[in-house]
Amino acid sequence: MDNIRTLAIPNNSRVIVISDIHGELELLIKLLDKVNFDEADYLVINGDLCEKGSDSSGVVRYIMNLATTYPNVHVIEGNCDTLVEEVLNENKEVIDYLIRRKRSLINEWLNQVGCYVDSSTNVQAIKETLIKHYPDEIAWLMNLPTAIETEDYIFVHAGLDNVSNWRETERDTAFTLPSFLNKEHQAKQYVIVGHWPISNYSITIPDHLPIIDQQKKIISIDGGNILKTTGQLNAFIIERTEKGDSFTYTSVDHFPVREVKQPYTADSKMLGCINYPNYEIEPMKRDIHFTWCNHPSTNHTLYVKNEYMVEQDGHFCVKDDLSCVQIDVKLGDKVAIIDDTCSGYDLIKKDGQVGWVPTGVFEDRR
Numbered sequence: 001m002d003n004i005r006t007l008a009i010p011n012n013s014r015v016i017v018i019s020d021i022h023g024e025l026e027l028l029i030k031l032l033d034k035v036n037f038d039e040a041d042y043l044v045i046n047g048d049l050c051e052k053g054s055d056s057s058g059v060v061r062y063i064m065n066l067a068t069t070y071p072n073v074h075v076i077e078g079n080c081d082t083l084v085e086e087v088l089n090e091n092k093e094v095i096d097y098l099i100r101r102k103r104s105l106i107n108e109w110l111n112q113v114g115c116y117v118d119s120s121t122n123v124q125a126i127k128e129t130l131i132k133h134y135p136d137e138i139a140w141l142m143n144l145p146t147a148i149e150t151e152d153y154i155f156v157h158a159g160l161d162n163v164s165n166w167r168e169t170e171r172d173t174a175f176t177l178p179s180f181l182n183k184e185h186q187a188k189q190y191v192i193v194g195h196w197p198i199s200n201y202s203i204t205i206p207d208h209l210p211i212i213d214q215q216k217k218i219i220s221i222d223g224g225n226i227l228k229t230t231g232q233l234n235a236f237i238i239e240r241t242e243k244g245d246s247f248t249y250t251s252v253d254h255f256p257v258r259e260v261k262q263p264y265t266a267d268s269k270m271l272g273c274i275n276y277p278n279y280e281i282e283p284m285k286r287d288i289h290f291t292w293c294n295h296p297s298t299n300h301t302l303y304v305k306n307e308y309m310v311e312q313d314g315h316f317c318v319k320d321d322l323s324c325v326q327i328d329v330k331l332g333d334k335v336a337i338i339d340d341t342c343s344g345y346d347l348i349k350k351d352g353q354v355g356w357v358p359t360g361v362f363e364d365r366r
Helices: 025-034 056-069 078-089 093-100 105-112 121-131 135-140 169-177
Strands: 004-006 016-020 042-045 072-074 147-149 152-158 190-193 212-214 218-220 234-242 244-252 257-259 278-286 290-297 300-305 309-312 315-318 336-338 343-350 354-356
Touching: 016 025, 025 234, 025 244, 056 072, 056 105, 056 135, 078 093, 078 105, 078 121, 078 135, 078 169, 093 105, 093 121, 105 121, 121 135, 152 354, 278 300
Parallel strands: 004 147, 016 042, 042 072, 152 190, 190 218
Antiparallel strands: 016 234, 147 152, 212 218, 234 244, 257 336, 278 290, 278 315, 290 300, 309 315, 336 343, 343 354
């Protein structure tokens, strides 16, 4: 890759890293407020500002303004941010993409000036319109680095090739490499990535919190915002001191919060999860709320909530990524409500982990 920027971050600094915002401006502002971001902080936006969410153009404009106002704000390109480049290169496949994905930065920009994409639209016309109306935004996006290197960290959207000189990683690899936490690299620094939702790595319980692999020196922070029904937007925080760095994190999401009125100890037999794209299941024993199923992709047996099972041509699958876990809750716990429409149990998120609790835990029985 060619566009690599170096950055010196002094001791006694705080570094806030956010990735995969995907057009969710409201969540970004909420998260920056939650971490009390100010101009003394170093803020790294680790790719995928846009696409899939409700306000990609708003996110681009907001982060552009932040980067212009505060010299410690740094932004890296993600795969979703390179769509503008595809338009400028007159890639005809962009038309089909824009027809399929209405929630797109390009569609938002076009709609703002009264233009709409259909099968008769040509990519040259889109290019001319964007250059006319959004030259500053286009120039800014096209100039984003592929990676930022500091003494102790490399910030890159997806990952690095496992080569002796990490700078020889292909640009496309840097922002599209899947499942980097399952791979290796040879850089001496920690590599901080987004791109691949953390919950894709889950086995025993779905989890959206950042993963720190100290042996591999990889930190994966994508909370699955927008991509996952249960996802969240994470902020990974590095506190730099003369004695060394420490890591913490926090998150925000769109889910309502309820307080636990009755404590509950989870059924320890209920473990596991089903992740995209391995949705096929084989039901074995159906009960009133859950069905005991074999999961061929992992050869595990799991309790699947009945409402999430779908039959298609004699085969069964689940309709989304799914937790097959129950979660312990204590009196006074405040948890996010993911789904309270099923019989007997609610799907909740507690400290980034997703699972089921009986509906009655939110009722005060005194």
